[in-house]
Amino acid sequence: MNNISNASQSASQQAQPDKPDGLALRLARGALRLYPAAWRARYAEEVTLVLRASHVTGWTLIDLALGALDAHFHRELLPGRLLSMAHRLRTSDIVIFCGYMLYALAWAAMTFVRDPLPEWERATAAHPTLLLAYDTMDLAGLVATLAFLAGGLPILWSVIAQTLRRRQPRVIFALLAPVALVVIFVVFALLTVQYSTTTVPHTQNGQLTPLAFALQMALLLLFLLTFVGGIAAMSYAVAHSEVSERLLRYTLIPGAVVTLALIFGLLTTVALSVVIATEAPEVASSFGQPIVIIMMLAGVALAVSALWRGLRAARGGAGA
């Protein structure tokens, strides 16, 4: 193999890249103008050097013309579009995914507003707007989840199918990591549940034993690791896979629905917090609203900026 390589390199060195342009070469260079701008930006200079070193014939011109047609018919392959279109759309999807996950965590935390349940039921009976705001927030979260699945599952399927076909070890690891983390978390929680809820005997407020406290802290850390690690691993898998431009364009629709639902959910959560603060302050003490709202706000900000970038990429690509 090395001999072949050396032979070819010496052959190329013998070529004369700077010989004056003849008519055939000028025509060939003219044929390069038939190619799309993105193709010319990447390859034209290189091809010109190849043409100068080669013997340009009529067939060379026909071949270049056919190549130009091919490049126009397969614009999705062109280098500029790879970055500006598929890459940007995929990044947009990944960021919307991260935004949704952050929001979903905050949304799950909002369920604690109903703890303790009798107190919550008394508050909603006295202030029906409280229940209305809570149900609306839940509905927004549900719509966002369904839209997220509508966009995310086809991408996940595409990534899995491609990974199985190509056997990319790192992507396989990235796809398996969230599953492994969830399994570890669940097994740890089940194994320690008996010890992590033990309270010190004869205390009024059910104070946890040191072991129980340590186990609960470990469980919290493990949960955060599972959450952040799972998101990072899935993002890596998608970022290192080729997802078709058509599918990426489609995901902008569920992505837009997710983003709108998150905005609506954030507004209803703020409204819920205001109702709680003004009409049912006894409920407010049971959960950390400011942290929840900050997390939701961060999730919404991520989703909005990613959707905006995705829409711009799609518009720019269509016009390119």
Next chain:
Amino acid sequence: MPSEFNDLGRFTDVALLILLSLAGGEKHGYAMMEDIAQFSGVTFEAGTLYGALLRLERKGWITALPAEDRRHPYRLTAEGAIVLRQRLATLRQIVATGDARQALA
């Protein structure tokens, strides 16, 4: 993987020759054409070469290195090497089947 190779359409054969050429070391476009002509006797034009290079780059089977004297040398990637090995194994299987059936005929 073979079906992915066949996705290359009319560039399938040229792509295989390019991968084979790059298996022998990094090369720029003209050096590849010379090398391929030398080891296979197959010649093709610049339009065909760069149509195949575009697809191979897009698939991540080859990668362009920083330009040297306005020319980008290309290098076979690890994934490209796997694809090449699998393609050659398929071809060997075809040849073996052909030999066996020819012996029976």
